[in-house]
Amino acid sequence: MLSEKTIRGLITTPVFLANANQLAYQLHVSHQDASEELLLELLLHRLRTWTNKDVGIAVQRDLASLKWRVKYARKDLVRQSHKDATRELDKVQMLAGMEPQASNEAETLEALERLRELFKNANTRDWCGSILRFGQKETMVRFNNQTRRQFNNKLTKVCKYARQHRQHNQSSSNAKELELLKEWDDLMADPETSDDAVQLFIDQHGAYIDNIIINDPQVAFQGRLIKNFAHAGKDKYVFANLMAKREQQLKESK
Known part of the structure; x- marks a missing residue:
């Protein structure tokens, strides 16, 4: 997972800004939406195997390996935009149609707390928080009058990223537990x-x-x-x- 400092450094690089501008033009979306889409695409795919340190060094040294990943992340998004948006998870479908309910206030508050841990990008947190508080329709209006396609595309990426985050956390937790069990094995041996x-x-x-x-x-x-x-x-x-x-x-x- 990238730190907030590393993400800020990444999204202010010339190569990221240039590709975000080009993506906004190609997809006919705002620069803000294009930046978020590009960042998520990088985190999910092109930079998925990079550590926080790897990205930090690449930003500081303006490495070509980072530049071409940003460029091809943009190309991936453009290619995806010409395909029908498909929802990967039943959970995504449920969330897409979710409207706020008073009876779910406790669950909503808990989910909002988790957003702070999950998403370093403030705008992505706000977008997800808006869905939890106000539902799909109002969120589409609040965030630059998103089209249904734009909303569904972003939702799919956000849910996929969240799932990968959970899997990463589970993997780390399992590794620690195995260490404890190895200590137990040594004791028994x-x-x-x-x-x-x-x-x-x-x-x-x-x-x-x-x-x-x-x-x-x-x-x-x-x-x-x-x-x-x-x-x-x-x-x-x-x-x-x-x-x-x-x-x-x-x-x-x-």
């Missing part, structure tokens, strides 16, 4: 590991252990397992099996 050492591990990762055993009928006495591992009886072995099962699930999902 050591013949000198005592019940006290296991108890220390449980105490250090209490929230995680709770999540592993909660509501699992195989663990007869969950409280005793957490607080007094040495006297947990057969639950010790059930717990070890649950940890091994969780590790296998994570490895298979990679």
Whole structure:
């Protein structure tokens, strides 16, 4: 994910500004809309594998590798604009027709909070926030009288970007969890590991252990397992099996 500082640097480069202007002319949209479309296209495709550091260096050094990616991102958008907009997800279809409802106020507020974490670009955040607050029709009017095609194209890209962000976060979370489980494996592999050492591990990762055993009928006495591992009886072995099962699930999902 790019930082807000890196994004500001990217969208103020001469090559980005020139291609955004050309895109606005080719698609008959405002410069602001063209800039947002171009930025999203870069984040989703041409710069998808670049790190924040990669982009920062390319901006500072005015690298040709960045210039041609910006140019071809614009070309991709122009090519896409001549095709019928298709919605990739059922969720996109639902969101496109969503209108604000008083009964969903809590969900709306939660979604608005998440927008701040998800989108570094303020205008994209405002656009998504407008959908959540006011619905599709008013958002199209508020943002330069967008056409239905423009709205749907942008919505598809935003949802795709959000999905990729979630997948990235999930991948990072899984990696951290596997590290914790590797620590557990090392503990179990050591013949000198005592019940006290296991108890220390449980105490250090209490929230995680709770999540592993909660509501699992195989663990007869969950409280005793957490607080007094040495006297947990057969639950010790059930717990070890649950940890091994969780590790296998994570490895298979990679």
